[in-house]
Amino acid sequence: MPKMKTHKGAAGRFEVTKKGKLKRRRSGHNHILEKKSSKRKRRLNTETTIHANDQKRVMRLLGVK
Known part of the structure; x- marks a missing residue:
């Protein structure tokens, strides 16, 4: 199964904090x-x-589990 790619439009708009x-x-x-x-x-x-x-x-778009 191929790796999931990060959605670059979402990566520029959202940021994951230390607490998730x-x-x-x-x-x-x-x-x-x-x-x-x-x-x-x-x-x-x-x-x-x-x-x-x-x-x-949004977590799925960023590739974060």
Whole structure:
């Protein structure tokens, strides 16, 4: 049986932490940022973990067991 290859698109977007959780960037932080009012500060630059429902699928894409 051949080895499973890492999905390179997923490898650039997700990262496995030391405890085995998956980190991802928040969406909506790349362009058209000046139209948002300065009073509504959103914390989009922080990283967050992946929801438990998606964790199995992303782990398979990354080749982690």
